[in-house]
Every structure is written in C-alpha cells, then in structure tokens.
Amino acid sequence: QLQLVESGGGLVQPGGSLRLSCAASGFTLAGYAIGWFRQAPGKEREGVSCISNSGGSTKYADSVKGRFTISRDIAKTTVYLQMNSLKPEDTAVYYCAAVLRPIGTCTMTPLMDYWGKGTLVTVSS
Secondary structure, eight states: OOEEEEEOOEEEOTTOOEEEEEEEESSOOTTEEEEEEEEOTTSOOEEEEEEOTTSOOEEEOTTTTTTEEEEEOTTSSEEEEEEOSOOGGGOEEEEEEEEEOSTTOOOOSSOOSEEBOOEEEEEOO
16 A cells, blocks of 8 residues: 655644654655645645655745755655744644656645645644
C-alpha cells in the first residue's frame, strides 16, 4: 500500500523549533515533488511549503517565509520541514503530500497524488 508517514510533531513553546519528517511507504519519493500543508481547527487546509523532485526549487507561504525550511535528503527518501521561531498561529495538523510534476517544479495547491495522515503541532506556553 502506497502511503506517506509524517513524524516530528508535538508541543513546543512560542519561539521554539520542531523538525517534521515525511517518509514514503510502499514507494520511493524520488521523482515526486513534495508539499507540506497544514490545517488549523475551523480553517481550511493551506499550503505551507513545497520542494521539487530535484530539491533545487522550493516555495514558502508568506506566513512562514524566513522561519521554515524545506529540504530532502540526497537519496530523496525523506523530506523535512524545519520550523523555527514558532508562533501560536502555527498550531495545526501538518500533512505532507506527493505529486508527479515536471522536473524542477513544485506546487502548494492541494492537487496531490498521495497524502499522509498528518502530525499535530501545538505551539503554546
């Protein structure tokens, strides 16, 4: 069964950091562009960041630019989202998703082929 698995969520104080990981089960992430999305209670799912299949192209939502960094390992088996200077408004369930895209491109629209089940990030003192 093809699926994505997120990990690394948890409770952190404002100003703290977390690193989320996204790994594939049943297939390889190589060749797929990866997006990170989040959904806060009562709000729609929004795109946070994405990275191309080569890792050479990235995008960020304005709300996280300068604080979050997306990356993927050399073997392209795992994608990470490093989150620094976290704010209470970053509290949400974070999802990773994969989609086949032209080389060097990625998207933060939710038109993805595969989704993980999400990991909860809570930013609170």
